[in-house]
Amino acid sequence: MAIKIIAFDADDTLWHNESYFQEAENRFKDLLEDYLPQHTVGRELLRTEMDNLPWYGYGVKAFILSMIETAIRITDGNLKSRDIETIIGFGKELLAKPVVMLDGVEKVLANLAQKYRLVLATKGDLLDQERKLYKSSLAGYFHHIEIMSEKREADFQKLIRHLDVAPAEFAMIGNSLKSDVMPVLQLGGHAYHIPYHVTWDLEKVDHHIEHENFRQVEKISQLLEYL
Amino acid sequence: MAIKIIAFDADDTLWHNESYFQEAENRFKDLLEDYLPQHTVGRELLRTEMDNLPWYGYGVKAFILSMIETAIRITDGNLKSRDIETIIGFGKELLAKPVVMLDGVEKVLANLAQKYRLVLATKGDLLDQERKLYKSSLAGYFHHIEIMSEKREADFQKLIRHLDVAPAEFAMIGNSLKSDVMPVLQLGGHAYHIPYHVTWDLEKVDHHIEHENFRQVEKISQLLEYL
Numbered sequence: 001m002a003i004k005i006i007a008f009d010a011d012d013t014l015w016h017n018e019s020y021f022q023e024a025e026n027r028f029k030d031l032l033e034d035y036l037p038q039h040t041v042g043r044e045l046l047r048t049e050m051d052n053l054p055w056y057g058y059g060v061k062a063f064i065l066s067m068i069e070t071a072i073r074i075t076d077g078n079l080k081s082r083d084i085e086t087i088i089g090f091g092k093e094l095l096a097k098p099v100v101m102l103d104g105v106e107k108v109l110a111n112l113a114q115k116y117r118l119v120l121a122t123k124g125d126l127l128d129q130e131r132k133l134y135k136s137s138l139a140g141y142f143h144h145i146e147i148m149s150e151k152r153e154a155d156f157q158k159l160i161r162h163l164d165v166a167p168a169e170f171a172m173i174g175n176s177l178k179s180d181v182m183p184v185l186q187l188g189g190h191a192y193h194i195p196y197h198v199t200w201d202l203e204k205v206d207h208h209i210e211h212e213n214f215r216q217v218e219k220i221s222q223l224l225e226y227l
Numbered sequence: 228m229a230i231k232i233i234a235f236d237a238d239d240t241l242w243h244n245e246s247y248f249q250e251a252e253n254r255f256k257d258l259l260e261d262y263l264p265q266h267t268v269g270r271e272l273l274r275t276e277m278d279n280l281p282w283y284g285y286g287v288k289a290f291i292l293s294m295i296e297t298a299i300r301i302t303d304g305n306l307k308s309r310d311i312e313t314i315i316g317f318g319k320e321l322l323a324k325p326v327v328m329l330d331g332v333e334k335v336l337a338n339l340a341q342k343y344r345l346v347l348a349t350k351g352d353l354l355d356q357e358r359k360l361y362k363s364s365l366a367g368y369f370h371h372i373e374i375m376s377e378k379r380e381a382d383f384q385k386l387i388r389h390l391d392v393a394p395a396e397f398a399m400i401g402n403s404l405k406s407d408v409m410p411v412l413q414l415g416g417h418a419y420h421i422p423y424h425v426t427w428d429l430e431k432v433d434h435h436i437e438h439e440n441f442r443q444v445e446k447i448s449q450l451l452e453y454l
Binding site for chain 2: 062075077078079081088125148
């Protein structure tokens with residue numbers, strides 16, 4: 001069966017994102033270094049984020065709330081209001097960041113849009129993801145936009161059914177093996193992995209993938225050799 | 228043209244919601260009453276929510292962040308970490324609330340689902356709205372679920388186009404004149420208003436609506452007299 005639909009992840013696949021989050025996290029660690037060594041602050045933040053994930057989901061607001069909770073815990077109740085304002089400021093800056101596209105993105109989308117129906121499939125804050133798409137000026141290339149609360153197998157199954165194609169006619173492109181590649185391969189779809197130079201701890205997996213429907217490329221422009 | 232699709236708002240149309248938020252807001256006002264009279268705290272919170280709306284959008288996480296910001300401002304930097312933990316707790320309790328359906332909802336959906344395609348069109352946190360729908364056991368009645376970052380005319384236009392019907396074939400049911408009724412009437416669709424006993428300040432409008440495609444009912448079960 002030939003591929004009919006190509007779905008793209010957004011953050012760190014079409015535009016830079018995780019690097020901004022890590023920048024904010026570093027400033028958060030600086031803020032708290034009187035209380036704990038930086039790497040311990042990072043570990044505590046990750047723990048809070050994992051605990052909050054089922055409640056808050058993904059995105060900037062969840063990140064701000066997890067930073068605040070972590071800071072209160074670490075400082076044993078001695079945190080100043082001013083520091084909380086600073087943390088909220090880190091988050092608001094993230095929301096206001098410019099959208100910087102990765103090299104070659106627009107050319108690849110323009111090319112593939114002539115042969116396939118393109119879909120955007122991303123998780124995160126609803127409003128924030130819409131804002132980034134709008135700022136990117138890429139919305140016109142996509143036949144359908146899906147902002148998902150999770151990217152598990154069942155979520156892709158629902159999306160693929162909604163798009164009215166067979167899994168074998170669906171290809172997913174993204175930087176996360178865990179969220180973009182593995183669930184889609186499981187369903188019988190195709191997946192192309194384009195690693196980003198940094199990966200959020202919660203997206204890290206230790207798998208080595210070999211699968212006839214899977215391919216890893218270094219840059220998005222290499223997709224044009226295969227699709 | 229006959230109506231083909233009926234879209235339902237969720238919060239305060241299918242299940243109780245605003246009453247939970249107001250309960251949380253009252254506890255927030257109690258927490259801060261040493262600093263300001265309760266009605267002033269409410270006004271300050273509303274101001275913060277309005278300022279944050281373009282950045283955070285709707286939902287519980289935005290509400291928690293706005294409460295924290297308001298509390299810091301009101302207490303002039305004297306807020307204790309413990310109070311911030313209390314505020315975060317108000318929010319997490321909201322996320323864990325049971326979903327209590329309004330009277331007659333399931334019967335009406337079961338009835339209308341035999342004659343129309345039903346759609347859920349709601350704004351708020353993506354994950355939280357999905358969770359409430361899942362808890363409600365109503366998901367099976369809906370042909371399509373749309374969680375929207377806003378409910379303006381352009382947003383409904385996109386939804387109606389996606390559903391592949393004419394605006395005159397689309398009816399919206401909801402408790403907000405501003406978000407459920409006015410934009411849909413503007414587009415040429417039908418709207419049924421079912422007021423909820425409390426309305427969030429940001430949804431209040433002063434309009435009196437007279438329109439051939441508009442009807443106000445007191446309870447959801449009355450829809451069956453018209454649809």
